[in-house]
Amino acid sequence: MRTSVRRILQMRxxxxxxxxxxLCIVLSLTTKNFLSISNISNTLLGLSGIxxxxxxxxxxxxxxxxxxxxxxxxxxxxxxxxxLLLMHASAPVIVAGxxxxxxxxxxxxxxxxxYGNIPPIIVTxxxxxxxRALLFxxxxxxxxxxxxxxxxxxxxxxxxxxxxxxxxxxxxxxxxTYMLGTRPLGRAVYAMxxxxxxxxVSGVNINTVNLFVYALTGVLAGLSGLIYVxxxxxxxxxTGMGLELEVIAAVVLGGTSIMGGKGTLIGxxxxxxxxxxxxxxxxxxxxxxxxxxxxxxxxIIVSVLIDIMRARGYRGSAARTMGTxxxxxx
Numbered sequence: 001m002r003t004s005v006r007r008i009l010q011m012r013x014x015x016x017x018x019x020x021x022x023l024c025i026v027l028s029l030t031t032k033n034f035l036s037i038s039n040i041s042n043t044l045l046g047l048s049g050i051x052x053x054x055x056x057x058x059x060x061x062x063x064x065x066x067x068x069x070x071x072x073x074x075x076x077x078x079x080x081x082x083x084l085l086l087m088h089a090s091a092p093v094i095v096a097g098x099x100x101x102x103x104x105x106x107x108x109x110x111x112x113x114x115y116g117n118i119p120p121i122i123v124t125x126x127x128x129x130x131x132r133a134l135l136f137x138x139x140x141x142x143x144x145x146x147x148x149x150x151x152x153x154x155x156x157x158x159x160x161x162x163x164x165x166x167x168x169x170x171x172x173x174x175x176x177t178y179m180l181g182t183r184p185l186g187r188a189v190y191a192m193x194x195x196x197x198x199x200x201v202s203g204v205n206i207n208t209v210n211l212f213v214y215a216l217t218g219v220l221a222g223l224s225g226l227i228y229v230x231x232x233x234x235x236x237x238x239t240g241m242g243l244e245l246e247v248i249a250a251v252v253l254g255g256t257s258i259m260g261g262k263g264t265l266i267g268x269x270x271x272x273x274x275x276x277x278x279x280x281x282x283x284x285x286x287x288x289x290x291x292x293x294x295x296x297x298x299x300i301i302v303s304v305l306i307d308i309m310r311a312r313g314y315r316g317s318a319a320r321t322m323g324t325x326x327x328x329x330x
Contacts, residue, residue, distance in 0.1 A: 012255030016270040023277055031284040039280065041163060045155075045231065047276030048165035049074075049224040053243065054250045054268040055172055056106075056217030059180070061251055062193045063213055064260030065113065065120035070221045071243035072131035073105040075235075077225030079135060081151075082144035082235040091151050098226035099219055105131065106218020113214065114207040120214075128244070136237050144235035155230025165227050172220075173265045180265070185212060193260030242293075249296050250275050252303040259307070275299075 027034040053070050060067045081098040089097070105127065112123045157164040180186035188209050191199040200206055221240075229235060254271030256263025279292060 013264065013267045013270055016254065016267065016274055020270065020274055020277060023274070023281065027277070027281045027284065031281070034281070034284055039284075043276050043280045044166050045163050046279070047272045048163065048169050049227060050243070050246050050250050050275065051169045051269050051272040052165070052172060052224045052227075053217070053220050053247045054254075054272055055176055055265055056213065056220045057247045057251050058254070058256050058263050058265055058268045059176075059189050059213040060120070060217055061248075061256050061258060062189055062260055062263045063209060064193045064196065065210070065213070066248070067109060067120065067124045067214060067217050068244045068248075069105060069109060069124040069128040069131065070217060070247055071240035072128045072135070073102050073218050073221035074225040074228065074240035074243055075135050075238075076105065076131050077101040077222035078229045078235045078239050079138060079144060081226050081229045082147050085147045085151070085229070086144065088148065094151055095154075095226060098229075099222045102218040102220070102222020102225065103215055104218070105221070106215040107211065109218065110211040110214035114210040132241070135239075139235075139237045142237075145233070147229060147233040147235075149233070151226070151230045152233075153230075155227045155232075165231075168223075168227075169269070173269055177265050185209070189213065190261060193257075193262070195261075245293075245296060245300075246275060247272075249300045249303075252300055252307070257307050258304050 024034070033039050053074070057067060057070065077098045080101045081094050084094045084097045109120075109124055109127055112118055113120050116123070154164060159167055176186075180189060185208075188199065188204045189212075191202065191204055192206060192209050196206060221243075224243075225240065228239065250271035251263065251268045252258055252271070253274055254264070254267030254269070256268060275296065278295060282292060282295070
């Protein structure tokens, strides 16, 4: 019983949940509007985009990869959605356009990584810059504005007093948590991250897994771009810029190992929630916006250091156990 309690307390998700609770208590005591319905709603809306993309990013990092192109994928998907809205396209066409645009970016990344045998950071860094250049070329520094409210309900609608994007996030987390825990493809994602060579020998199709995780991440970035347009009604040339840092921070904060093989979608959601609360608290406390990047960067560094220290501690414990077993045999 005592061992089970200790294991629960050592779970990253429990730690983050505790930090979130403490932070909420502190902000509720130090600010006037933190617990207001409008502020809570805005915070949930703000973190939903990060949380949605973090579902795919979690799987990418679990496989041992990384995708820094998600911000650009969101940006170009939002441009496509905005242009289709201005053309008075139907809602299904707009949704399909945004999702297919994100899928195209994700598949491009996945194909190059899988069949070109190029490190993911190189591929996605290149994709990020190419797409961002295309965005500036297409928009010419101008905004897409005057977007009709055809799909406003996706971004601003409510169900049972919660914003629709949060419900979308919850449904997606439930679906893909089930997939990761029970389906062969989900188990292959973890197997690939733990030991790629062993996974290949055991029959895991590494190329298929790569294509799936990067394509899914692209689709989710496209969905987040669609929600962004539905919320704001505008698209800027810098839309989505910096999203990759926030998503990676949420995933790493949530306990996903940057070295691969370990991570949960619930943990990533809690990481996104922690980031959202910190950002909201900084606004309410009138802390300069430039400090936000500093805080996010420090959180990433601390989380990675904790992850490395835990990994070293695990290897040291395993080595000591093997040594004890060896002595017992003698």
